[in-house]
Amino acid sequence: MNTTTLTPTEETPVDTIVPTPPAAVAAARDIDTSLQVSARRARRRRSALIWLCRVLLPLVVVGAWQWSTNAGIVDKFFFGQPSGVYHSLVSLFTKGTAFGSLWLNLWITIKEALYGFLLGTGTGIVLGLLLGQNRFLAAVIGPYIKIANSVPRIILGSIFVVAFGLGTFPKVLLATVLVFFIVFFNAFQGVREVDQNLVANVRVLGASPWQVARHVTIPSALTWIIASLHTAFGFAIIGALVAEVLGAQHGIGLVIVQAQGQFDMDTVFACMLIMAVVTLVAEYFLTLLETRVLAWRPPSRSEAQAI
Amino acid sequence: MAEPRTAGAARIEISALTKRFLTPKGEPFTAIRDVTFTVEPGQFCAIVGPTGCGKSTTLGQISGLEQPSAGSVKVGGREVRGITEGVSFMFQSDALFPWKTVLANVMVGPTLGGMAKKSAIALARDWLRRVGLTGFEDRYPHQLSGGMRKRVAMAAALINEPKILLMDEPFGALDVQTKSIMQTELLGLWEQTRPSVVFITHDLDEAVALADQVLIMTSGPGSIKHSFAIDLPRPRGEVQQIRHEPRFLELQNQIWASLKDEVDRAYAQTAAA
Numbered sequence: 001m002n003t004t005t006l007t008p009t010e011e012t013p014v015d016t017i018v019p020t021p022p023a024a025v026a027a028a029r030d031i032d033t034s035l036q037v038s039a040r041r042a043r044r045r046r047s048a049l050i051w052l053c054r055v056l057l058p059l060v061v062v063g064a065w066q067w068s069t070n071a072g073i074v075d076k077f078f079f080g081q082p083s084g085v086y087h088s089l090v091s092l093f094t095k096g097t098a099f100g101s102l103w104l105n106l107w108i109t110i111k112e113a114l115y116g117f118l119l120g121t122g123t124g125i126v127l128g129l130l131l132g133q134n135r136f137l138a139a140v141i142g143p144y145i146k147i148a149n150s151v152p153r154i155i156l157g158s159i160f161v162v163a164f165g166l167g168t169f170p171k172v173l174l175a176t177v178l179v180f181f182i183v184f185f186n187a188f189q190g191v192r193e194v195d196q197n198l199v200a201n202v203r204v205l206g207a208s209p210w211q212v213a214r215h216v217t218i219p220s221a222l223t224w225i226i227a228s229l230h231t232a233f234g235f236a237i238i239g240a241l242v243a244e245v246l247g248a249q250h251g252i253g254l255v256i257v258q259a260q261g262q263f264d265m266d267t268v269f270a271c272m273l274i275m276a277v278v279t280l281v282a283e284y285f286l287t288l289l290e291t292r293v294l295a296w297r298p299p300s301r302s303e304a305q306a307i
Numbered sequence: 308m309a310e311p312r313t314a315g316a317a318r319i320e321i322s323a324l325t326k327r328f329l330t331p332k333g334e335p336f337t338a339i340r341d342v343t344f345t346v347e348p349g350q351f352c353a354i355v356g357p358t359g360c361g362k363s364t365t366l367g368q369i370s371g372l373e374q375p376s377a378g379s380v381k382v383g384g385r386e387v388r389g390i391t392e393g394v395s396f397m398f399q400s401d402a403l404f405p406w407k408t409v410l411a412n413v414m415v416g417p418t419l420g421g422m423a424k425k426s427a428i429a430l431a432r433d434w435l436r437r438v439g440l441t442g443f444e445d446r447y448p449h450q451l452s453g454g455m456r457k458r459v460a461m462a463a464a465l466i467n468e469p470k471i472l473l474m475d476e477p478f479g480a481l482d483v484q485t486k487s488i489m490q491t492e493l494l495g496l497w498e499q500t501r502p503s504v505v506f507i508t509h510d511l512d513e514a515v516a517l518a519d520q521v522l523i524m525t526s527g528p529g530s531i532k533h534s535f536a537i538d539l540p541r542p543r544g545e546v547q548q549i550r551h552e553p554r555f556l557e558l559q560n561q562i563w564a565s566l567k568d569e570v571d572r573a574y575a576q577t578a579a580a
């Protein structure tokens with residue numbers, strides 16, 4: 001760099017750099033605070049607007065549904081009616097279902113989904129980590145997993161129900177199968193995305209294969225695995241419900257299929273609502289787990305997580 | 308050169324080292340051929356060469372992560388078989404555990420070496436102090452600046468007091484100012500423990516400012532073209548200032564003349580391909 005340009009010249013008199021007078025400082029501070037106040041007010045107004053619209057949106061949708069079915073524009077025999085869904089919900093909780101109390105049926109469905117979720121997650125993680133690390137195994141088993149993945153697995157439900165009867169087992173099995181593939185592919189990908197420099201680093205420090213897995217591979221794959229659990233739980237519920245629809249003695253899926261047979265759309269909607277609440281609660285716990293295990297992560301990069 | 312404390316360092320002798328790979332298509336590819344050089348115990352050796360000339364491959368051989376196709380690598384007089392003992396790595400990427408805190412990251416080395424947790428923590432704190440990161444123990448890597456992450460990586464690499472420090476363009480991704488600060492700090496830390504260093508870089512200035520010996524590597528397949536002894540006195544102090552010394556410029560010019568042909572040739576090859 002040319003050093004002569006750094007020396008002050010006649011055009012830039014040095015005496016322009018004088019201390020700012022106190023009055024000017026105070027004025028600047030006033031401007032700062034008034035800016036802050038107005039920014040805060042704007043933010044509050046925006047959040048109030050968001051909440052108002054949030055409340056209005058379902059009111060309009062449900063209201064339009066209720067009104068159109070009342071007015072006879074839409075046939076409530078086929079499409080149900082919000083007030084009917086409400087009555088059906090009340091009767092489900094107070095009088096129970098044809099197959100015992102609602103709580104019993106709900107618990108059975110949740111239990112099936114939960115077992116399926118745990119089993120599918122467990123096998124998915126183990127196999128994903130194994131195949132991710134072992135290229136030979138991956139090459140041998142990989143094509144079969146791809147084939148199995150392309151099978152429309154819901155149909156397996158029919159086979160399971162016929163083979164294993166109307167009990168809990170076939171439901172757990174279907175949920176497991178649905179969950180497995182989601183978790184497996186994520187665990188596998190997670191292992192493959194491991195920073196090879198990190199692996200080299202711990203290997204020159206004398207780490208055994210197990211230590212490499214414990215310190216590098218597993219924690220690194222965990223981000224992928226945990227991200228997949230949100231989708232996986234939804235699929236566990238689907239697996240349990242579908243298997244129940246195909247044949248069961250208890251469970252929300254059975255309640256749904258019976259209501260469908262009686263053209264009782266209100267009860268179908270009511271069951272749908274109940275299962276949505278279950279999934280939301282599970283989602284909440286999964287998010288808790290995620291924030292705990294992945295506390296090290298930079299604050300949420302994806303917009304989808306903010307929703 | 309004065310007699311520094313190099314008791315812990317190891318001599319690296321590489322003779323007629325050749326490494327061939329199979330490309331994914333199944334064709335053989337010679338990454339380095341007939342590479343021969345020696346790094347004396349406690350010496351700082353920089354390897355400069357165009358992209359893709361097998362510099363990183365050479366490091367892999369010294370660490371024992373890869374096995375030679377022909378020739379031999381000796382560390383401390385013993386042939387390298389399996390992972391070489393007493394080696395630390397530093398990469399261009401920080402290679403820190405993003406899920407571990409700064410303290411836990413620095414502790415990895417001693418913990419894997421079987422040190423008790425308490426003493427590992429104490430040692431890691433001491434090293435964080437040495438790199439000027441006291442008070443940042445509980446941060447995660449993503450909460451630090453690029454320069455701070457490099458300091459953590461340095462502490463993590465040096466905490467085991469390695470006999471050999473292998474550095475693969477460690478400061479390549481830093482901005483110019485941070486880079487020269489980190490170079491000065493590296494020299495300061497290196498003076499304390501004095502391991503043998505093999506330092507890979509694209510940056511000739513960096514190589515001359517830091518090293519005792521600069522090797523120029525040719526590309527395709529990689530081999531050593533020239534070796535230059537850098538007789539700038541140690542300790543060198545501020546890297547920023549060394550760059551203006553006449554002897555530095557003289558050496559730099561000399562080496563650049565040798566390097567330029569290689570860079571041109573490598574560029575012509577990639578441009579033709």
